[in-house]
Amino acid sequence: MSTSSRVALTTLSGPGGEVHIGDERPFAIIGERINPTGRVRLTEQLKAGDMSSVQADALAQVEAGAAVLDLNAGIPGFDEPAMLSRVVSAVHEVVDVPLCIDSSTPEALEAAVPLAQGKVLINSVTAEIHSLERLLPLVKRFGAAVIGMANDEEGISMDPQRRLAAARKIVEAAADHGIAREDVVIDPLTMPIGAAGDAATAMFETVRLIRGELGVNVSCGASNISFGMPDRQGIDAAFLTMAAMAGMNAAITNPLHAPVRTALLASDLLLGRDGFGAAWIREHRAKTGVRSPAG
Amino acid sequence: MHEDLEALKRALIVADMDLGIAAVQRLVDRDADPTWILEEGMAVAMFDLGEMWKRGEVFLPEVVASAEVFKACNAIVEPVLLARKDPDAPTNALVLLATVKGDLHDLGKNMVGAMLRTSGFDVHDLGKDVGADTIIQAIRQMQPAIIGLSALLTTTVPYQETVIKKLEAAGLRDTVIVMVGGAPVTPEWAEKIGADGYANNAPEAVEIARKLVGASQ
Numbered sequence: 237m238s239t240s241s242r243v244a245l246t247t248l249s250g251p252g253g254e255v256h257i258g259d260e261r262p263f264a265i266i267g268e269r270i271n272p273t274g275r276v277r278l279t280e281q282l283k284a285g286d287m288s289s290v291q292a293d294a295l296a297q298v299e300a301g302a303a304v305l306d307l308n309a310g311i312p313g314f315d316e317p318a319m320l321s322r323v324v325s326a327v328h329e330v331v332d333v334p335l336c337i338d339s340s341t342p343e344a345l346e347a348a349v350p351l352a353q354g355k356v357l358i359n360s361v362t363a364e365i366h367s368l369e370r371l372l373p374l375v376k377r378f379g380a381a382v383i384g385m386a387n388d389e390e391g392i393s394m395d396p397q398r399r400l401a402a403a404r405k406i407v408e409a410a411a412d413h414g415i416a417r418e419d420v421v422i423d424p425l426t427m428p429i430g431a432a433g434d435a436a437t438a439m440f441e442t443v444r445l446i447r448g449e450l451g452v453n454v455s456c457g458a459s460n461i462s463f464g465m466p467d468r469q470g471i472d473a474a475f476l477t478m479a480a481m482a483g484m485n486a487a488i489t490n491p492l493h494a495p496v497r498t499a500l501l502a503s504d505l506l507l508g509r510d511g512f513g514a515a516w517i518r519e520h521r522a523k524t525g526v527r528s529p530a531g
Numbered sequence: 532m533h534e535d536l537e538a539l540k541r542a543l544i545v546a547d548m549d550l551g552i553a554a555v556q557r558l559v560d561r562d563a564d565p566t567w568i569l570e571e572g573m574a575v576a577m578f579d580l581g582e583m584w585k586r587g588e589v590f591l592p593e594v595v596a597s598a599e600v601f602k603a604c605n606a607i608v609e610p611v612l613l614a615r616k617d618p619d620a621p622t623n624a625l626v627l628l629a630t631v632k633g634d635l636h637d638l639g640k641n642m643v644g645a646m647l648r649t650s651g652f653d654v655h656d657l658g659k660d661v662g663a664d665t666i667i668q669a670i671r672q673m674q675p676a677i678i679g680l681s682a683l684l685t686t687t688v689p690y691q692e693t694v695i696k697k698l699e700a701a702g703l704r705d706t707v708i709v710m711v712g713g714a715p716v717t718p719e720w721a722e723k724i725g726a727d728g729y730a731n732n733a734p735e736a737v738e739i740a741r742k743l744v745g746a747s748q
Contacts, residue, residue: 273685273715312688312715313723340686362633391660392635427635430591464591 243485244418246381246453248304249354252332255303257421257453257486262504262515263476264486265497266336266357267302268459269293270323272311279311282319287326298331300491301501305331306359307348308338317347324351336383336488342370349378357381359488360423363388363402363409372413381419382410383455386442392425394432396442399424403446421453421486422446428463429471436461436475440482447483455486458496473499480507532563536572539604543576544583546596548603555604565612569649573608574734577601577642581732598638605645612649623653624676624744627669630659631690636683639713639733643679646733647740652677663690663697670703676744679736680726682713691716692724708743712736 245258257264270293272279278289294305305327309319320339327335328351336357339345349356360383361371375382384406386399393399403422410420424442427435439461443454461475462468473495476487480503491497501519504510521528535554542551558568580597583589589597628644630637637659644654657669670678682688691711698704710728711721721729728743730736 310685312685312717312720387633389662392633428591431595464594466587466590 241448241451243447243451243453243483244416246418246421246486247355248334248357248381250332250334251328251353255334257455259483259485260509261485262303262509263480263484263500264303264455265301265491265500266304266306266455266486266488267293267297267300268306268457268488268490269297269492270305270327271308271338273308282309282311282323283314285322287322290323290326291330294327294331297491298333301497302333302491304334304336304357304486306336306338306488309344310339310341316341316344320344320348321351324348328353337380340367340371342374345371345374345378349374349380355379355381357383357421359383360385361406363405365389368406368409372410372415375410375419376413376415381421382415383421383423384410385423386425386446394427394434394438396424396438396445399442400445400449403450403452407450407452417450417452421455422450423456424454426456426458426460428465429461429475430464436478440478443479443482443484453486454484455488456484458487458489469493469495472496476500477503480504532558532561535561535563536568539568539572540576540579543573543597543600543604544580546593546600548600551600551604552607555607559607559611565608565615566649568608569605569612569645573601573604574646574649578732578734594638598641601645602641609648623651624740625653625655625673626677626679626740627655627657627666627673627675628679628681629657629661629666630681630683631687631694632660632662633690634682634684634687635659636681636713639683640679640681642733643681643712643730643736646737650737650741652737652740663694666694667697667701667703670698670707675707677708677710677740679710679712679740682711682716685715688713688715688720691720691726695724695726710736710739710743 242259245256248255270290272282281289307323309323310316334354335352336359337349338359358375358380361367362385386402388402407420424439429435446454458472458476462471477499489496501516505513505516510516535557539554626647628640630640644656648654680691682691708727711726712730718729728739730739
């Protein structure tokens with residue numbers, strides 16, 4: 237069922253090397269934890285300039301399989317450029333994966349992106365003219381890749397065709413700014429399943445449309461699907477499995493949640509992206525302490 | 532009547548549409564004071580539901596369903612309330628409400644709207660995902676006493692500031708009281724962006740709106 241045509245391969249890099257997002261590659265987990273939204277203690281620490289939780293979150297997520305780390309330092313009313321810059325530097329001190337710089341504020345991006353090593357993913361632009369005009373020149377200047385949220389001046393639509401139209405606007409505007417197709421990753425917008433029963437099916441339909449029509453990678457902020465529901469990790473794991481089947485190759489999610497991590501490793505295996513089951517078996521050995529025949 | 536009010540509250544909390552409509556209809560048929568139904572019954576139930584939500588005892592589909600029951604019951608009570616209004620009474624203060632651009636969360640805003648209406652305000656709801664231009668146009672046309680801006684996401688909260696700045700640029704800031712609300716919004720944020728008022732919940736929003744309107748007259 238996975239679309240036969242392949243999407244462009246997105247390449248990011250960090251001090252430790254490249255990460256590829258694309259078909260036949262392992263699903264790229266973009267670790268979501270470093271984000272003060274709804275995290276009281278992290279918020280207080282960030283305000284005080286204390287980076288201990290940030291660094292602990294970075295280490296734990298990479299250890300749990302995050303290929304990329306999302307960094308968000310937006311606290312309403314606080315100095316985002318300075319805060320985001322400190323977070324970037326603090327994360328580089330402890331891990332070497334590529335970074336996803338989560339801000340739509342030009343000043344914050346101008347301050348923080350130059351401190352990031354390698355090729356980052358900027359999260360995000362929307363299909364609104366003012367967003368595209370303000371942020372795409374920065375994406376180009378920094379040689380970054382960018383996440384495009386599929387909403388435009390008309391607002392947020394549940395209709396897959398309208399989301400496709402917004403995504404097309406982003407890909408075309410990026411091309412006008414000299415940004416290659418492979419450096420655009422579209423986020424079709426995840427709505428809570430608790431608020432609308434067709435939130436997930438509409439999302440999968442949108443993933444297929446965007447891939448098929450635009451040939452770009454698709455990612456999403458996965459955890460929103462289970463907002464307001466009990467036993468969220470089970471929903472997140474099933475959602476990501478289905479999203480991978482629909483052709484999504486990356487997502488911002490929490491690899492520290494074992495069901496999510498297991499579901500994505502199993503998806504890679506089942507979709508033929510884990511040659512000889514190496515990653516699945518490695519995970520088993522790490523969990524159980526069973527030794528490899530190599531000793 | 533108290534039994535029916537309790538039944539109504541229970542129906543709102545467990546999202547039983549038939550039970551809720553039946554209870555509110557019985558109350559209206561027996562000439563219960565609509566303000567009493569709303570303030571002592573419906574608002575209390577929704578406040579309790581909000582507390583249960585905060586404690587993780589109820590979940591999003593249940594809250595959405597309760598909001599639907601609230602809407603249906605409110606549609607029965609509101610006409611009674613409006614019919615009782617003294618036609619010679621001075622015009623009520625008009626409140627415009629909007630969930631700001633990029634944000635689709637409107638449960639809280641709708642609750643605030645219903646409570647304001649029952650408390651004697653005229654309310655015009657601009658909906659969700661509303662941009663500054665729409666807001667400015669509506670303020671020009673309707674000249675409200677208050678504009679209420681709701682935002683439930685840390686990514687959309689900054690838009691409250693955008694709206695205030697655009698109001699200033701349009702020369703309208705001094706003509707209207709700006710109130711802000713939404714889960715991530717704090718009193719500090721409200722003060723920082725130059726809003727006139729902040730409320731943590733719907734009853735508080737009514738209280739603050741009354742104070743602010745009183746003060747501006």
